[in-house]
Amino acid sequence: MKSVVKRLAVDTERDVELINITDKVKEAVAESGVRNGIVYVTTMHTTSGITVNEGLPDVEADLLSLLERLAPEFGDYRHQRFLPSDGQMAVNSCSHQRSLLTGMQVAFPIEDGVTVLGARQTIYFAEFDGPLHREYVVHAFGD
C-alpha cells in the first residue's frame, strides 16, 4: 500500500475565480507510482474550494454567479471585524460561505496508474478571496 502526498501551489489572479488543475492532478497521480487506488484533492484553506464541473467558460461564470447569489458580498454577517489573532481585518465572510458551499475536497479512482475522470469533468481550484498564493494537496493512495 502506497500513500503519496504532493503539495502544489497556485498564485491566483482575481478575487474570485476557477482554476483548472486537472492536468496537475493527473501528473501527480502518474508520478506517485500508485497503480490502483484513490486520489484525494484537498485545498489547504478555508476561503477556497476544490470542485468538479464541465470545463467551459460560460459554465464557470454561471457557477461563480450562483455562489455570489447564495453567499453575497454584503450581508448581515458577524465575521466582519478586526481579528486580533491575525492582526488584520476579517471581512471575508462570503468567501468562507462560498468555500463551504463548494467543498474542500474531491476524490477519484486510480486505475492502472491513471486518474479515472469523466470526459467532461474538469477539476478546479476555486478561489474566493484572491489574489493569494494558495496550496492544495494531491494524495494518491493505493497499490
Add this chain to the structure above:
Amino acid sequence: MAVIDFRTYPVQVKELYDHSPGLRAPVRDIFGFYCSSQPLLTLIRQLDAAGVDKAVLATLDCTTAHGAAIVPNDVLAHLVGQSDRLLGFASVDPNDTAAPAALDHAVGTLGLRGLNLDPALQRFRADDERAFPVYEKADALGIPVTFQMGLNWAPRARIADARPLDLEAVAATFPKLRIVVAHCGWPYTMEALALAVKYPNVFLDTAILFSGRPESSVAAVFAGQYGLDVVEASLRERIVFASDYPRVDPKRVARAVRMLGLRPLTEKMIFGENAESLLNRKPNQ
C-alpha cells in the same frame, strides 16, 4: 493618472523575510501582525484586483520605544527596488537626535519618497518641539509626512497618544510641509476634519478601519460624519487613497471609496492626483 495606494506595509511579503529573517520578531511583537507570509506577487496582484497602479510601502522606526524598526529603511528600499509598482516611505525615530540625518540619507541616498510616523507606537508627541527638526528636514526635502492617528492596532500603542489636534502646531509651524492624517484619525475624525478644512497643508486618508466592512466604515466617516457635500466642497483636494494593507485588502478599501458615489473628478483626485501632487512637491516649494 496613476492610481496610488498611499500606505501599505510590507509585513506580509515573503521576500522581506527571505532577505531579513530577523524582522519576523518586530513585525509580530511591535507591529502586531501574525499572518503567514505571501510572495511579493500577491501584493502586486492585490493592487491589480483593486485597480491600483502603484503602492507606497511604509515602515516605522521604533528603536527608542521598543528597540527596533519594523523594517529598516535600507531593507525597505531594497524591497521597493523589486518592482516598479512600489514606492517607499521611510521612518525615522523622532526620539533620536540623528533622525534628521537619517531622513536625509533615506531620501537622498535610498530614494525613499516620504516619511511615516506613528506617535502612539514610537512614543513621542507630535507637537513636541524636540521632533520639529525631523519636520524641518522633511519640509526641506519636499516630502510628505504621514502621521498614524487615532485607533492603532499595534499592541503597544495607546490610542489617546495620537490625537489629530496634536498636529496643529506642526501644520502651523511648517505651512509648506504636507501632512497626512492617517485613518482620518478615527475615532477623532472631527479633529482631523477641523485641521483639513483650516490648514491647506493637511490631508486625510481613506484607511478607516475599526469594525464592519471598509465599505461601511469609510461611508460612516465620509458620508455620515463629514457629509459628502463637505467632501466635495472642502476635501476633494485633501484626501488620498490608502488601504493600510495588510490590515485589510486594497480591493475592499478601493471599493469602499468607489461606493461613496462621489463625482468622477473627486474620485480621480482621491485615487491618484492628490497623491501625485504630494509626491511631486519640489523642495522649498
